Amino acid sequence: MAKYLMLKHYRMPEQYMDYTPMDQWSPDEVDAHVGYMNAFADRLKDSGEFVDSQALSPEGAFVRSGGPGKPPVTDGPFPETKDLIAGWMVIDVENYDRALELAGELSAAPGKGGEPINEWLELRPFLDHAPSVDE
Amino acid sequence: MTDPDLLAEAELRELVPAVIGILVSRGADFATAEDAVQDALIEALRSWPSDPPRDRRGWLVTVAWRKFLDTVRSEGSRMKREERVMAASLVEPGSSAEPGTDNVPNADDALDLYILCAHPDLSPASAVALTLRAVGGLTTKQIAEAYMVPEATMAQRISRAKSRIAGSRLNRPGDLSSVLTTLYLVFNEGHSGDVDLVAEAIRLTRTLTSMIDSAEMDGLLALMLLHHARRDARFGPDGRLVALADQDRTRWDRKLIAEGIEILQAALARDELGQYQAQAAIAALHADAQNVEDTDCDRDADDGGGHGLGGPPRRARLITPVGR
Numbered sequence: 001m002a003k004y005l006m007l008k009h010y011r012m013p014e015q016y017m018d019y020t021p022m023d024q025w026s027p028d029e030v031d032a033h034v035g036y037m038n039a040f041a042d043r044l045k046d047s048g049e050f051v052d053s054q055a056l057s058p059e060g061a062f063v064r065s066g067g068p069g070k071p072p073v074t075d076g077p078f079p080e081t082k083d084l085i086a087g088w089m090v091i092d093v094e095n096y097d098r099a100l101e102l103a104g105e106l107s108a109a110p111g112k113g114g115e116p117i118n119e120w121l122e123l124r125p126f127l128d129h130a131p132s133v134d135e
Numbered sequence: 136m137t138d139p140d141l142l143a144e145a146e147l148r149e150l151v152p153a154v155i156g157i158l159v160s161r162g163a164d165f166a167t168a169e170d171a172v173q174d175a176l177i178e179a180l181r182s183w184p185s186d187p188p189r190d191r192r193g194w195l196v197t198v199a200w201r202k203f204l205d206t207v208r209s210e211g212s213r214m215k216r217e218e219r220v221m222a223a224s225l226v227e228p229g230s231s232a233e234p235g236t237d238n239v240p241n242a243d244d245a246l247d248l249y250i251l252c253a254h255p256d257l258s259p260a261s262a263v264a265l266t267l268r269a270v271g272g273l274t275t276k277q278i279a280e281a282y283m284v285p286e287a288t289m290a291q292r293i294s295r296a297k298s299r300i301a302g303s304r305l306n307r308p309g310d311l312s313s314v315l316t317t318l319y320l321v322f323n324e325g326h327s328g329d330v331d332l333v334a335e336a337i338r339l340t341r342t343l344t345s346m347i348d349s350a351e352m353d354g355l356l357a358l359m360l361l362h363h364a365r366r367d368a369r370f371g372p373d374g375r376l377v378a379l380a381d382q383d384r385t386r387w388d389r390k391l392i393a394e395g396i397e398i399l400q401a402a403l404a405r406d407e408l409g410q411y412q413a414q415a416a417i418a419a420l421h422a423d424a425q426n427v428e429d430t431d432c433d434r435d436a437d438d439g440g441g442h443g444l445g446g447p448p449r450r451a452r453l454i455t456p457v458g459r
Contacts, residue, residue: 001260001282048261048292051284092284094258 003051003092004099006106007122010058010084016120020112022086029112036109037089044091044102055087099123147179147191148272154195155269156244163203165251166297169269171203177274245270246346249339253317254300255310261296262317263324268293271335281330314343315355315411322359333363344398353402354412360395361418364388379421392422 010022022030037053044050061076078084089106093099103123111117151172158168175198179191188194252266264282267273273281279289322336340356368386371377399415 003283045287046291048288048295050288092282092288094260 001092001094002096002099003090003126004103005122005124005126006089006091006103007124008086008088008106008119009122010086011080012083012120019117019119022111025112029110029114032110032114033117037106040106040109041089044089049091049093049098049102051090051092053087053089056085058084058086096125099125143183143187144180147176147183147195150192150195151176151272152245152248152270154192154199155248157196158199158203160244161200164301165303166301167203167206168199169297171206172199173268173274174202175199176272180274246343249314249343250311251300251303253313254303255313256299256303257296259316259320261292261299262313263320264289264293265296266317266339267321267332267335271339273330273335277330281324281332311347311349311352315351318343319355319359319411322362333359333366337363350402350405350407351409351411353398354409354415357395357399357402358411358415358418360391360398361415361422364391364395364422384424387422392419395419396423 009016011017022033025033041050041053059077061074061078063072063074066073091099091102093102100123103121107119107121108116109119111119154175155165155168155172158171159165163171172195175195178198179195183191248270249266252269253262257265264278267278267281268275275290275293276286278293279286282289318336318340321332321339324332337356337359340352340359344352344356365379365382365387367388368382368384369377377383395415396419399412399419402412403416
C-alpha cells in the first residue's frame with residue numbers, strides 16, 4: 001500500500017482556476033460540495049483506504065523566526081495572488097492508478113450550479129521510510 | 136509496557152493461530168472464529184496481568200468459544216447460522232475452563248491458517264493485515280499503528296479480506312508462494328509504532344519453517360536473518376540511511392549472519408533453487424565479507440550474464456562462497 005496526499009486549493013495560479021471560486025457559491029452549493037466530499041470519504045472508510053481528511057480556514061499568515069530572543073515575524077493575511085490550500089485528504093491505496101482514480105473522483109465535486117468543478121488537485125505520494133532491505 | 140508484560144503478550148500471541156484452529160475444528164466458520172479469538176485476546180490482555188490463568192490456551196479457547204456462540208446467537212434469526220450453532224453445540228465440551236481433548240492444536244491447522252490468510256484472491260495489503268491478525272495474533276490497533284492508518288480503516292480492511300475469502304475452506308491445500316510473498320512484505324515494512332514488524336516477520340517465518348519442509352521457505356528465513364543482522368549498522372547517528380559500502384561492519388550481528396548462512400547452505404544443498412534462496416545467497420556474500428573490496432563480486436549478482444538468478448550455472452557458483 002502507498003499513502004498519497006490529495007491537496008485541495010481555494011486559489012491557484014490562474015491557468016489552474018477554471019471554475020467559479022467557492023466564495024461566489026450559494027450556501028446550498030457549498031453544502032452540496034461538502035456533502036459530496038463527506039460521502040467520498042465515507043466510501044474510502046468502507047473500503048479501508050481512508051487515513052485522514054481536514055479542511056483549512058482561508059485565514060492565516062506566513063510566520064518565521066525573528067532570531068534568538070525575538071518574537072516570531074508574521075506576514076499576512078495572504079496576498080490575493082498566493083496559492084491557498086483549502087484542505088486535504090490522505091489515502092492509503094494499493095497503487096498509483098488507484099490514487100489517480102480517486103483523485104479524479106474527488107475533483108468532480110459539485111460547485112456553482114451543481115456542476116462538477118473538475119478542479120485540479122495536487123496528488124502527492126508520501127516519502128517512503130527506509131526499507132529493511134537496502135540492496 | 137514492562138518486560139514481563141511484553142513476554143506475556145508474546146506468549147499469548149503464539150497461542151492465537153492454534154485457538155482459531157480449534158474453534159474452526161469445532162465447526163465455527165473462519166471469519167467469526169477469528170473475530171471471537173480477537174475479542175478473547177483483547178480480554179486476555181486486559182485481565183491476565185492481574186489474574187493470570189493456569190492454563191492459558193484453555194482459557195483462550197473457552198472465552199473465544201463463548202464469544203463465538205454469543206455472536207452466532209445474536210445473529211440467530213438466520214436459519215443457516217442457527218443450524219451451524221446447533222451442529223457446533225453438539226461438540227461443545229461444556230463450559231468448564233479446563234481444556235478438553237479437542238483443545239490439542241493440530242500443526243496442520245496453523246499451516247492452513249497461513250495459507251488461507253495469504254489467499255491469492257486477496258490484495259497483498261489485505262493478506263498482510265489478515266496474516267498479522269489471525270496468525271501473528273496482533274490486535275487491529277497494533278496493526279493500524281504499524282501501518283499508520285486509523286484503526287477503523289484497518290478493521291475495515293481486515294473485515295473485507297475475510298468476506299472475500301468467506302467461501303474458502305481452511306483445509307484446502309494452497310500455494311505457499313503467496314505465503315512467502317506476504318511474510319516478505321511484512322518484513323519489508325520495517326518498524327513503526329510499538330510493533331517491530333521485522334521481528335514479527337522473522338518469528339512467523341521461523342514458525343512456518345518448523346512446520347513445513349520447503350527450501351524456499353528456509354531461503355526466505357535466511358534472507359531475513361542476513362538482512363536483519365545489518366540493521367544496527369544501516370542507520371547513522373543522525374538517523375540517515377548508511378549505504379552498504381559505508382556501513383560499520385563491526386556492528387553487524389555475526390551470530391545472526393552465521394545462522395542465516397547455515398540455514399541457507401542446507402537449503403541450497405537440496406537443489407530446489409528459487410528467488411529467496413538466490414537473494415539470500417547474495418546477501419550472504421555481502422555479509423561474509425570483511426570489507427567492500429573483499430566482497431566476492433565474481434559470484435555476485437552482476438555476473439548472471441542475462442540468464443537471471445534461477446539458472447543452474449548460478450546455483451553452482453553460489454554454493455561455493457556460501458560454503459566457505
